[in-house]
Amino acid sequence: xxxxxxxxxxxxxxxxxxxxxxxxxxxxxxxxxxxxxxxxxxxxxxxxxxxxxx
Amino acid sequence: xxxxxxxxxxxxxxxxxxxxxxxxxxxxxxxxxxxxxxxxxxxxxxxxxxxxxxxxxxxxxxxxxxxxxxxxxxxxxxxxxxxxxxxxxxxxxxxxxxxxxxxxxxxxxxxxxxxxxxxxxxxxxxxxxxxxxxxxxxxxxxxxxxxxxxxxxxxxxxxxxxxxxxxxxxxxxxxxxxxxxxxxxxxxxxxxxxxxxxxxxxxxxxxxxxxxxxxxxxxxxxxxxxxxxxxxxxxxxxxxxxxxxxxxxxxxxxxxxxxxxxxxxxxxxxxxxxxxxxxxxxxxxxxxxxxxxxxxxxxxxxxxxxxxxxxxxxxxxxxxxxxxxxxxxxxxxxxxxxxxxxxxxxxx
Numbered sequence: 001x002x003x004x005x006x007x008x009x010x011x012x013x014x015x016x017x018x019x020x021x022x023x024x025x026x027x028x029x030x031x032x033x034x035x036x037x038x039x040x041x042x043x044x045x046x047x048x049x050x051x052x053x054x
Numbered sequence: 055x056x057x058x059x060x061x062x063x064x065x066x067x068x069x070x071x072x073x074x075x076x077x078x079x080x081x082x083x084x085x086x087x088x089x090x091x092x093x094x095x096x097x098x099x100x101x102x103x104x105x106x107x108x109x110x111x112x113x114x115x116x117x118x119x120x121x122x123x124x125x126x127x128x129x130x131x132x133x134x135x136x137x138x139x140x141x142x143x144x145x146x147x148x149x150x151x152x153x154x155x156x157x158x159x160x161x162x163x164x165x166x167x168x169x170x171x172x173x174x175x176x177x178x179x180x181x182x183x184x185x186x187x188x189x190x191x192x193x194x195x196x197x198x199x200x201x202x203x204x205x206x207x208x209x210x211x212x213x214x215x216x217x218x219x220x221x222x223x224x225x226x227x228x229x230x231x232x233x234x235x236x237x238x239x240x241x242x243x244x245x246x247x248x249x250x251x252x253x254x255x256x257x258x259x260x261x262x263x264x265x266x267x268x269x270x271x272x273x274x275x276x277x278x279x280x281x282x283x284x285x286x287x288x289x290x291x292x293x294x295x296x297x298x299x300x301x302x303x304x305x306x307x308x309x310x311x312x313x314x315x316x317x318x319x320x321x322x323x324x325x326x327x328x329x330x331x332x333x334x335x336x337x338x339x340x341x342x343x344x345x346x347x348x349x350x351x352x353x354x355x356x357x358x359x360x361x362x363x364x365x366x367x368x369x370x371x372x373x374x375x376x377x378x379x380x381x382x383x384x385x386x387x388x389x390x391x392x393x394x395x396x397x398x399x400x401x402x
Contacts, residue, residue: 007308027312029327
């Protein structure tokens with residue numbers, strides 16, 4: 001279990017977590033990058049921006 | 055918890071929300087449909103009006119022939135239930151009304167927002183149906199008022215901000231709701247005909263919408279409220295612009311929304327995350343009792359923009375009514391309401 005850096009909710013993690021893996025928070029939907037596995041550390045993954053008003 | 059099936063009838067069963075009630079009762083493990091009344095379609099099969107219910111044996115009956123029943127859902131035009139409430143309560147132990155007749159607290163509010171009230175002494179007895187804000191008063195309630203669709207969308211979106219002190223009530227709140235055509239009911243009118251209604255983004259209530267009364271009652275503040283009719287059949291999507299007096303962080307907002315809704319069975323949060331649907335979307339909740347809420351922080355002008363999406367006939371009416379009945383009668387809250395929607399799906 002780790003904490004989502006976006007919304008603060010608990011994020012369930014699977015056992016064979018790998019650094020660089022992208023997972024999404026089931027509460028807020030944020031994409032999170034695994035930056036360490038022992039203990040697990042999550043950071044917000046860069047996202048593709050969209051702007052349909054351009 | 056109720057351990058045996060209860061009988062349920064629907065007054066006004068031929069309307070859109072009446073049809074939704076019949077669909078939900080059909081799927082409910084604890085409710086057994088007894089009657090669906092319709093003066094216009096007396097004797098016709100329910101499936102002849104609601105094609106999604108074809109195959110059921112139920113036929114509409116005359117409202118004058120209302121039989122005793124455990125739970126009565128009344129999907130009548132505003133003003134009817136207050137006139138017939140004695141009859142409804144004589145035949146049913148629990149009455150859940152989908153009109154506006156018992157939503158507000160006082161006769162003065164009905165004088166201001168509607169055309170007065172003929173049974174104001176019952177307003178104290180009635181409980182507002184939205185469990186997310188009134189669950190503690192619903193258990194055992196026998197007169198329940200299902201909330202207005204636009205009010206429900208707005209209240210669900212803004213409620214966490216008031217509950218957690220992000221807003222105090224002194225700030226300006228601007229609400230813009232986009233609604234589908236089913237809000238106008240099955241009767242329709244010139245403005246609802248397909249050539250006139252399709253493709254519009256029509257401001258139909260720029261100010262003074264009656265649902266402002268409910269919003270004010272439950273949030274404790276007035277809002278600047280505008281409704282647009284847009285090209286959907288189902289759905290209400292509220293965009294609320296608020297300007298908190300003090301500094302607010304995204305963490306504050308997530309804390310408020312998570313603490314308010316994390317344990318709610320029918321609330322989902324979507325606030326920028328990932329994927330195609332990053333904010334609340336009526337398509338994602340069409341046909342379901344789910345409500346979606348989300349927000350974005352706009353520090354450049356000290357604004358928080360809040361989004362909320364519901365199906366107006368479900369979370370905004372029939373689904374809310376069944377949810378409230380489940381709480382009142384001791385059923386599992388999710389009974390009959392488990393449907394999670396469709397994806398992908400076209401215009402809802």
